[in-house]
Every structure is written in structure tokens, then in C-alpha cells.
Amino acid sequence: MELNARIPSGPVEKKWENHRFEMKLVNPANKRKYDVIVVGTGLAGASAAATMGELGYNVHAFTHHESPRRAHSIAAQGGINAAKNYQNDGDSVYRLFYDTVKGGDFRSREANVYRLAEVSLNIIDQAVAQGVPFAREYGGKLANRSFGGAQVSRTFYARGQTGQQLLLGAYQALERQVRAGTVTMHTSKEMLDVVVIDGVAKGIVTRDLVTGVIERHAADAVVLATGGYSNVFFLSTNAQKCNVTATWRAHRRGAGFANPCFTQIHPTCIPPSGEYQSKLTLMSESLRNDGRIWVPKDPEDKRKGNDIPEDARDYYLERLYPSFGNLTPRDIASRRAKEMVDAGHGVGPMENGVFLDFKHAIERLGKDRVSERYGNLFEMYERITGEDPYDRPMRIFPAPHYTMGGLWVDYDLMTTVPGLFAAGEANFSDHGANRLGASALMQGLADGYFVVPLTIGNYLATVTPGSADTDHAAFADVEKDVKQRQSRLLDVDGTRSAASFHRELGRIMWENCGMVRTAEGLRSALQRIPELREEFWRDVRVPGTGEGLNPSLEQAGRVADFLEFAEVMCWDALTRDESCGAHYRPEHVTEEGEARRDDENFAHSAVWEFMGVGEEPRRHTEPLEFPNVPPSQRSYK
Amino acid sequence: MDLKLKVWRQSGPDEAGGFVAYDAKEISPDMSFLEMLDVVNERILEEGGDPIAFDHDCREGICGSCGMMIDGVPHGPKSMTTVCQLHMRSFRDGDQLTLEPWRASSFPVLKDLYVDRTPFDRIIAAGGYISVRTGSADEANAEPIRKKDADAAFDAAACIGCGACVAACPNASAMLFTSAKVAHLAHLPQGQTERYTRVLDMVETHDTEGFGNCTNHGACQNACPKGISVDYIAQLNRDLFRATVTTAADPVGS
Known part of the structure; x- marks a missing residue:
């Protein structure tokens, strides 16, 4: 597997500009001759499809939802970063770049991160022009809030529904192109495989979820914007249908998978309340701006939160990290919460949370200001727990939330399979070992609006348009594979639901490849996953047929892929014998208990090559260099 | 239990x-x-x-x-x-x-309980957007927007497109859905250029998709999980009226 990142020459500030000049262009009149498939219609997919449609490409956009607007980007709450420096607090493109590289614990590619920070400015302009109703100050200018991992205020937001409003902006831009005829929208169609002809991506095979028909779609290039794989943990903040299928199928067809063990645990979620729990609900970490996190000092202190006096409380983040306090990066805030609960300080009926308290914020700002900032989050909390956070402290606990790992891509966001691109959370590119808050929306839209639509031209200019044909034997072979796999699922006719296997897999992954990973735990997971997978194929029960709508069949296919994918995640965590960012190996910690990187041996991205189901995958590396942000031990003290 | x-x-x-x-x-x-x-x-x-x-x-x-x-x-x-x-x-x-x-x-x-709501996408595609090419936007802070207007736009934009309004309506009208998008964009300076073509085109598609007319029952507002107000339907009607009467003199519809 060849890993050439194709990083443009020149100083980091000039790379994107130089590259835009050096890239090959497709003549405007020729663009419509090129078919481009975009899979996924979240922030990255919808913005990429809309923008490529505007440019004149013949775009086919696919979503497994009934409408592009249902993609899970819609659920992002807190905000989107941009280096606008509207607050005059010392922000700049360079500082956003610096914070992101540092926040990622020096496991991302500098050139990509710089570009991300650079185009962050354009994203806000674009969104405002589309009518995204960002929060504003009384003077009519855009408002900002601060977020974990940064000491400047650079986050733009639309109450607690920033993802919704940005996605609706991208969705509306997409529907505008549907009307203009440049984008053909394929809803309720799930991509089940990618078609590679002579080593080059030429199309996909989908299942129409309403009719059950398996279809072939050819194109000159394919963009995967299919999101992340947090649902490998079963319980996560992701929506129920989020899955790894598209990226895993691409991986099986030759696309390298980078850093799969880099998964982020979000510190401010509502703790589970029982076995039946189907998902965990995140509350924006913007809550940490004004809420204070604490636990009772004495593990035996079983009083209600409000009854515990100040001197019996441990505001542990403020104590351990005086300069960042409650705004330490997500991985640190999460791990410290787990430590507190593990040490017996957990609160709530199941003693599985820590307090997030707004009492002081309400005293300082008044209930109205607090409500204006966090009203919808408080409502959400009350609806789920039946407790009123204006009167008593919230209970929070970390939950899997975002995956930094993904398909390896070069500077142009092209995977190791020529013609196959990956954008947004589906790729691995920008966040290294840990993502900063409010940077996922930024990356999805950066990739979709401003990167892929340009860089895809650099590839298409080398391709004869219309060269892909669904009559090619490769399409028939892939279609046959897809159909056989579906029949196998339906034919097992065992006794257990796919969900029950998913729950069991999730438990294995959370225990062994979650917030803390030990070599011993990972080895045991690598033993148990193949056993569980074998049992799945022997005993799963998928009711109904392949014809027509069958949610059980859809779910079983996704669980089957998670059961294959989980192994490479554990291999990655095992072989990355260091701690960095969200990847925490207790064998490698500093005296202060923080992740200790090993730059001598692990300053690289690990890129995995598929060798067969159950076979040990092959590990490749892309070395990382940091000429601009010299690696240092992260310190948020 | x-x-x-x-x-x-x-x-x-x-x-x-x-x-x-x-x-x-x-x-x-x-x-x-x-x-x-x-x-x-x-x-x-x-x-x-x-x-x-x-x-x-x-x-x-x-x-x-x-x-x-x-x-x-x-x-x-x-x-x-x-x-x-x-x-x-x-x-x-x-x-x-x-x-x-x-x-x-x-x-x-x-x-079973699973329905096809794709007509909503077609109503949006008819005009529920602001036409702005990627990369052609002005500096975001160039034009101030009164907080009041931004907040009002947000309130309308909070619609999640679930379809409860249609299910609640005795006429199976999708006017609450349609008006929420019309009102969202009409509250913003960026939305003015296409304001009247938008309302004509969206309402036309609403009707051809087979949704009923609004007869002011208000059941939609009660059913809406996001608190979208029927006031937006009144706003839509004002814009629709204005668009319709001015169309004869200066055609705006597409």
C-alpha cells in the first residue's frame, strides 16, 4: 500500500494557495460530462454535492435516510469554530491551526490542519449568506462563545442547534441544485459496496430500502461522506442508523483505514438509566463554559447535590487544571470523570455520573441569561431525566461521540483507491488523536464546500469522462457479493436479534477499547470479537425478506460490518504502544497521570490494509512532521 | 409497568x-x-x-x-x-x-408506522433556500442583522420536518411546514431578493403535492414538537397575497 500524502510545497501558509494554482482544472464546459457520486448528505456530503453541482458536475447524491436533512450532523449542538477574531482576543488562522495540532496531540498532518483553519473564515461567510441564523449581539454582529481546548472565543453558534441550522443551510443549497438539475437525489438508498475497476473507484452498489432492489451506479469519482463509527460501542451519542458500512466496505476493496483507535469520548452526556438504553444523549460541552463540575469529596456522602456544602465538594477539574479549569479538552475531562466514578465518587441512582452545576452561573448571570444560552439543553435534560437543572445540579458522564480515525486520505482527500474520496468524519485527516469542540462542523463543511469540489477536479482532469459502465463485469461481481451476503443474513434463521449481538460487541469494545485500553484487555477483545462474529453468523435471526422495507435486515448488515471492523480498531489500539490524545494506555502515563506520547516511535498515522476477515491486518505508517508546531507535552494546568 | x-x-x-x-x-x-x-x-x-x-x-x-x-x-x-x-x-x-x-x-x-415524507423535500427544492454560490458570500459581519430578526428567523428555522403538523390537520395541509421556511428566510436581509418568488413557488409545489389548504384550525401548532407558530402561516399569506397581486404587473414567479 503506497501512502503518498502529496503535500504541496512551500511554507505552510502558502501550501493551499500554491496547490490551488498548481492543480489541474476541468474546463467549465466539460464538467457536466463527469458523473460524481456522493454518498451521505450530512454537512460534508450535502455541501460537497451542492457545490459540485454548482460547479457543473453531474452529481448523484445518496442517503439511506428518507430525506437528506435527517443526517446525523443535524444533532450537533454547540457550535462551529472559525478564526474570525471578531472578539479581538488574539485569534488568528495560525492560532486555530496551532490549537488544533496541539489539541490533536501531534498526530495530525500539519498541512491539512492549516488549510482547515484557513477556510474556516469562508464557512461562516457562506453560512450567513445562506440564512443560517447564528446568534447575534444587540448591535447586530455575530456572537461568539468559548469552547474546550481554546483560550480565545471563536465559536459561532445557533442556540444549541448549530448542527441543525448548518445542515439545513447545506440541505437547502443541495435542494436548490436538485431543482437546477445538476444533482440527482437518491433517498432511501444505502450504499453496500464500492466498485473498483483496475484499481480505480468507478461506482457503488446500493439497496433501495423501500423496494429492496439492489442497484448499480457508475461514476467517474466517488466521494464517501458517511460519518463516523462510534456506534461500534453500541451505546454512543450517535443516531441509531450511523454505521461503518460504507467506509468498511471501501476498506475491504483496498482503501487504507487510518488510526481507527482514535475515538473520542464526550464528557457531557446523560448517564445511562438502565439495560434497555438504546443511545446516550449528549449535551453540548458549551455547558462547561458556565457549569462547574464536581463530585462529593467523600465517596460515602450520599446527600443530594444541593445539600452538600461547598467545603465537602471537589471541583476536581478546577483543582487539577487551574488555568483551563472546566474547559480542559474533552479527553482529559472524560478520563477524570471516569476516575472519579471508579474511585467511588459517582453520583445519581446508579452512581454513574458527576455533577455539572449551574448554581453559581445563575447567581452571577441570572436565570434569564442562563436560559438564553442553554435553555434548550436544560429542557432536553429535564425531559430525559425528569430532573430540573435550574434547581439541582445535572448529572453527566462521558460517552462515545466522535471518531477521529477514518479512511486515510491524501492532501486532496483521496483515499488509497484512486477516484475514491472521503470527506468529513469519514476521513481521518484533521483532528489527530483528539478533536477540539466545535471543530467537527468546521471540518465537515471545509471538506464539503471548499476542498473536495476543487481537489476532485485535479483527479477528474486525468480521467476520460463517462468511462465507467454498469455493464462491466466488476459491477456484476460486486452486485453478486452484495446479494449473497444479504441472502446469508436472511438464511441464518437463528434465535437472536442483531441488536443483541450489537449490544454485546459494544460492551466488549467499551470495556477494552474505550476510554482506557490495556494490552491485556485488547488481546482479550481480539479473542472474543471473532467468537462473537462466528456466533452471529450461526445464530442471528433476521425476519422478513430482502424485498421491501425491512429495518431488521438493514440493522443486521450494519452489525455484521461492525463485527469485522471492531478487530482492526483493537489491533490499532494494541500496536499503538503509547498514549496520545484520546488514546489512553495506562502503561504510558506521565507522573501527573496524563497521556505520555512516544514521538520517537509513534509520530505517525497508522494505516491498515485489509487482509481478509479474521486475518491480522497489515499496518503501514505515514510519518508526521511538525516543523511549525514543535511537539510538546500537552499541559492545560 | x-x-x-x-x-x-x-x-x-x-x-x-x-x-x-x-x-x-x-x-x-x-x-x-x-x-x-x-x-x-x-x-x-x-x-x-x-x-x-x-x-x-x-x-x-x-x-x-x-x-x-x-x-x-x-x-x-x-x-x-x-x-x-x-x-x-x-x-x-x-x-x-x-x-x-x-x-x-x-x-x-x-x-406499519413508516411513511414517505419526500414531498417535504420537493417543497424545499421549489424555493426554500437563498441562492448563493459557494465562495461568493460577503464577509459575514458586513451586514448587521438586528438580534430580534435573527432570533425570529431562528424560531421559524427550528422546524424539524417531522410531518406532525400534516398529520394533525383535518385538511392534511403542510402550510405550517411551508410557512416556517418562508418566514425563516423572509426575516433575514439575505432572503429578500427571492422573497416573493419563493412563496409563490413553494405554495404551488405544496398544492401539487396534494396537501390540503389551511383553514385556520390551529391543530398543527398544537402538534408541533418544536413550537412553530401559526403566525408564520399568516406571514406566508401576507407575502403570498402581495406576490400574487404584483405578479400581473411584474411577473416574479418562475
């Missing part, structure tokens, strides 16, 4: 449907309504049956995928709450509940 469910089962769009009774036993009050249905489905599956199909995804009230009639009320008894955010503590032990799909001919039933 134990409940009895009467659920609309229909195997496909062109098949006849009917009610089937199910027991929902040992339900925790902390479960969400959909988690209760997960438990029922798990048991149906164990007994060799075909689980009840319903659309759902984020389970946090924002994606708009879920929705069903619970005892004739869209999203069930709790106001401002989607069915995924409805918790079983809103019900009592022994309750009997009737579950039906959204009732509107423009939303054909695909299976």
Missing part, C-alpha cells in the same frame, strides 16, 4: 392494513417510548414474528425521523416533545394505547 398496544400493521404501500394487539410488559418509566417499542419488537422477534416498522434515528428530537399517532395525537400526549423524547413516565400502568402512522394521503404508508 404493563401496557396494551393496538398497532397499525401494513406490510406495504399497496397492501391493506389492520390493527394488531401487543402486550408491552415490564416497562420502566425511565424508558423512552421508542425504547419501549424496541422491547416489544425484541419479543416479537423472539417469537418468530415480524417486528413493527417505524422510522427513527437520532432519538434526541432533532432529526425529525420519528413520529406516529398515539391515541390520535401526533407524537403523543406531551407537548413540545417528539415521540423519541417522550418517556414512559408520561403514561400509567395498564394504559391501552393505539399507534397509527401519520394520516395524510400525501404521506403514503410504506410499512
Whole structure:
């Protein structure tokens, strides 16, 4: 597997500009001759499809939802970063770049991160022009809030529904192109495989979820914007249908998978309340701006939160990290919460949370200001727990939330399979070992609006348009594979639901490849996953047929892929014998208990090559260099 | 708690449907309504049956995928709450509940409680956007927008497109949905250029998709889990009136 990142020459500030000049262009009149498939219609997919449609490409956009607007980007709450420096607090493109590289614990590619920070400015302009109703100050200018991992205020937001409003902006831009005829929208169609002809991506095979028909779609290039794989943990903040299928199928067809063990645990979620729990609900970490996190000092202190006096409380983040306090990066805030609960300080009926308290914020700002900032989050909390956070402290606990790992891509966001691109959370590119808050929306839209639509031209200019044909034997072979796999699922006719296997897999992954990973735990997971997978194929029960709508069949296919994918995640965590960012190996910690990187041996991205189901995958590396942000031990003290 | 469910089962769009009774036993009050249905489905599956199909995804009230009639009320008894955010503590032990799909001919039933809401996308495609090419935007802070207007735009933009308004309406009108997008964009300076073509085109598509007319019942507003107000329908009507009377002199529709 060849890993050439194709990083443009020149100083980091000039790379994107130089590259835009050096890239090959497709003549405007020729663009419509090129078919481009975009899979996924979240922030990255919808913005990429809309923008490529505007440019004149013949775009086919696919979503497994009934409408592009249902993609899970819609659920992002807190905000989107941009280096606008509207607050005059010392922000700049360079500082956003610096914070992101540092926040990622020096496991991302500098050139990509710089570009991300650079185009962050354009994203806000674009969104405002589309009518995204960002929060504003009384003077009519855009408002900002601060977020974990940064000491400047650079986050733009639309109450607690920033993802919704940005996605609706991208969705509306997409529907505008549907009307203009440049984008053909394929809803309720799930991509089940990618078609590679002579080593080059030429199309996909989908299942129409309403009719059950398996279809072939050819194109000159394919963009995967299919999101992340947090649902490998079963319980996560992701929506129920989020899955790894598209990226895993691409991986099986030759696309390298980078850093799969880099998964982020979000510190401010509502703790589970029982076995039946189907998902965990995140509350924006913007809550940490004004809420204070604490636990009772004495593990035996079983009083209600409000009854515990100040001197019996441990505001542990403020104590351990005086300069960042409650705004330490997500991985640190999460791990410290787990430590507190593990040490017996957990609160709530199941003693599985820590307090997030707004009492002081309400005293300082008044209930109205607090409500204006966090009203919808408080409502959400009350609806789920039946407790009123204006009167008593919230209970929070970390939950899997975002995956930094993904398909390896070069500077142009092209995977190791020529013609196959990956954008947004589906790729691995920008966040290294840990993502900063409010940077996922930024990356999805950066990739979709401003990167892929340009860089895809650099590839298409080398391709004869219309060269892909669904009559090619490769399409028939892939279609046959897809159909056989579906029949196998339906034919097992065992006794257990796919969900029950998913729950069991999730438990294995959370225990062994979650917030803390030990070599011993990972080895045991690598033993148990193949056993569980074998049992799945022997005993799963998928009711109904392949014809027509069958949610059980859809779910079983996704669980089957998670059961294959989980192994490479554990291999990655095992072989990355260091701690960095969200990847925490207790064998490698500093005296202060923080992740200790090993730059001598692990300053690289690990890129995995598929060798067969159950076979040990092959590990490749892309070395990382940091000429601009010299690696240092992260310190948020 | 134990409940009895009467659920609309229909195997496909062109098949006849009917009610089937199910027991929902040992339900925790902390479960969400959909988690209760997960438990029922798990048991149906164990007994060799075909689980009840319903659309759902984020389970946090924002994606708009879920929705069903619970005892004739869209999203069930709790106001401002989607069915995924409805918790079983809103019900009592022994309750009997009737579950039906959204009732509107423009939303054909695909299976059981699962309906096709793609007409909403076509209403948006008719004009529910601001035409601005990627990269052609002005500096974001160049034009101040009064906080009041930005907040009003946001209130309208909070619609999640779930379709409860249509299901609640005796005319199966989608005017609340359509007006929310019209009002969102009409409140912003960026939305003015296409303001009147937008309302004409969106309303035309609304009608051709087979949704009924609004006759001011207000049931939509009560059913809306996001508190979208019928005032937006009044705003839409004002813009529509103005667009219609000025069209003759200066055609604006496309």
C-alpha cells in the first residue's frame, strides 16, 4: 500500500494557495460530462454535492435516510469554530491551526490542519449568506462563545442547534441544485459496496430500502461522506442508523483505514438509566463554559447535590487544571470523570455520573441569561431525566461521540483507491488523536464546500469522462457479493436479534477499547470479537425478506460490518504502544497521570490494509512532521 | 409497568392494513417510548414474528425521523416533545394505547408506522433556500442583522420536518411546514431578493403535492414538537397575497 500524502510545497501558509494554482482544472464546459457520486448528505456530503453541482458536475447524491436533512450532523449542538477574531482576543488562522495540532496531540498532518483553519473564515461567510441564523449581539454582529481546548472565543453558534441550522443551510443549497438539475437525489438508498475497476473507484452498489432492489451506479469519482463509527460501542451519542458500512466496505476493496483507535469520548452526556438504553444523549460541552463540575469529596456522602456544602465538594477539574479549569479538552475531562466514578465518587441512582452545576452561573448571570444560552439543553435534560437543572445540579458522564480515525486520505482527500474520496468524519485527516469542540462542523463543511469540489477536479482532469459502465463485469461481481451476503443474513434463521449481538460487541469494545485500553484487555477483545462474529453468523435471526422495507435486515448488515471492523480498531489500539490524545494506555502515563506520547516511535498515522476477515491486518505508517508546531507535552494546568 | 398496544400493521404501500394487539410488559418509566417499542419488537422477534416498522434515528428530537399517532395525537400526549423524547413516565400502568402512522394521503404508508415524507423535500427544492454560490458570500459581519430578526428567523428555522403538523390537520395541509421556511428566510436581509418568488413557488409545489389548504384550525401548532407558530402561516399569506397581486404587473414567479 503506497501512502503518498502529496503535500504541496512551500511554507505552510502558502501550501493551499500554491496547490490551488498548481492543480489541474476541468474546463467549465466539460464538467457536466463527469458523473460524481456522493454518498451521505450530512454537512460534508450535502455541501460537497451542492457545490459540485454548482460547479457543473453531474452529481448523484445518496442517503439511506428518507430525506437528506435527517443526517446525523443535524444533532450537533454547540457550535462551529472559525478564526474570525471578531472578539479581538488574539485569534488568528495560525492560532486555530496551532490549537488544533496541539489539541490533536501531534498526530495530525500539519498541512491539512492549516488549510482547515484557513477556510474556516469562508464557512461562516457562506453560512450567513445562506440564512443560517447564528446568534447575534444587540448591535447586530455575530456572537461568539468559548469552547474546550481554546483560550480565545471563536465559536459561532445557533442556540444549541448549530448542527441543525448548518445542515439545513447545506440541505437547502443541495435542494436548490436538485431543482437546477445538476444533482440527482437518491433517498432511501444505502450504499453496500464500492466498485473498483483496475484499481480505480468507478461506482457503488446500493439497496433501495423501500423496494429492496439492489442497484448499480457508475461514476467517474466517488466521494464517501458517511460519518463516523462510534456506534461500534453500541451505546454512543450517535443516531441509531450511523454505521461503518460504507467506509468498511471501501476498506475491504483496498482503501487504507487510518488510526481507527482514535475515538473520542464526550464528557457531557446523560448517564445511562438502565439495560434497555438504546443511545446516550449528549449535551453540548458549551455547558462547561458556565457549569462547574464536581463530585462529593467523600465517596460515602450520599446527600443530594444541593445539600452538600461547598467545603465537602471537589471541583476536581478546577483543582487539577487551574488555568483551563472546566474547559480542559474533552479527553482529559472524560478520563477524570471516569476516575472519579471508579474511585467511588459517582453520583445519581446508579452512581454513574458527576455533577455539572449551574448554581453559581445563575447567581452571577441570572436565570434569564442562563436560559438564553442553554435553555434548550436544560429542557432536553429535564425531559430525559425528569430532573430540573435550574434547581439541582445535572448529572453527566462521558460517552462515545466522535471518531477521529477514518479512511486515510491524501492532501486532496483521496483515499488509497484512486477516484475514491472521503470527506468529513469519514476521513481521518484533521483532528489527530483528539478533536477540539466545535471543530467537527468546521471540518465537515471545509471538506464539503471548499476542498473536495476543487481537489476532485485535479483527479477528474486525468480521467476520460463517462468511462465507467454498469455493464462491466466488476459491477456484476460486486452486485453478486452484495446479494449473497444479504441472502446469508436472511438464511441464518437463528434465535437472536442483531441488536443483541450489537449490544454485546459494544460492551466488549467499551470495556477494552474505550476510554482506557490495556494490552491485556485488547488481546482479550481480539479473542472474543471473532467468537462473537462466528456466533452471529450461526445464530442471528433476521425476519422478513430482502424485498421491501425491512429495518431488521438493514440493522443486521450494519452489525455484521461492525463485527469485522471492531478487530482492526483493537489491533490499532494494541500496536499503538503509547498514549496520545484520546488514546489512553495506562502503561504510558506521565507522573501527573496524563497521556505520555512516544514521538520517537509513534509520530505517525497508522494505516491498515485489509487482509481478509479474521486475518491480522497489515499496518503501514505515514510519518508526521511538525516543523511549525514543535511537539510538546500537552499541559492545560 | 404493563401496557396494551393496538398497532397499525401494513406490510406495504399497496397492501391493506389492520390493527394488531401487543402486550408491552415490564416497562420502566425511565424508558423512552421508542425504547419501549424496541422491547416489544425484541419479543416479537423472539417469537418468530415480524417486528413493527417505524422510522427513527437520532432519538434526541432533532432529526425529525420519528413520529406516529398515539391515541390520535401526533407524537403523543406531551407537548413540545417528539415521540423519541417522550418517556414512559408520561403514561400509567395498564394504559391501552393505539399507534397509527401519520394520516395524510400525501404521506403514503410504506410499512406499519413508516411513511414517505419526500414531498417535504420537493417543497424545499421549489424555493426554500437563498441562492448563493459557494465562495461568493460577503464577509459575514458586513451586514448587521438586528438580534430580534435573527432570533425570529431562528424560531421559524427550528422546524424539524417531522410531518406532525400534516398529520394533525383535518385538511392534511403542510402550510405550517411551508410557512416556517418562508418566514425563516423572509426575516433575514439575505432572503429578500427571492422573497416573493419563493412563496409563490413553494405554495404551488405544496398544492401539487396534494396537501390540503389551511383553514385556520390551529391543530398543527398544537402538534408541533418544536413550537412553530401559526403566525408564520399568516406571514406566508401576507407575502403570498402581495406576490400574487404584483405578479400581473411584474411577473416574479418562475
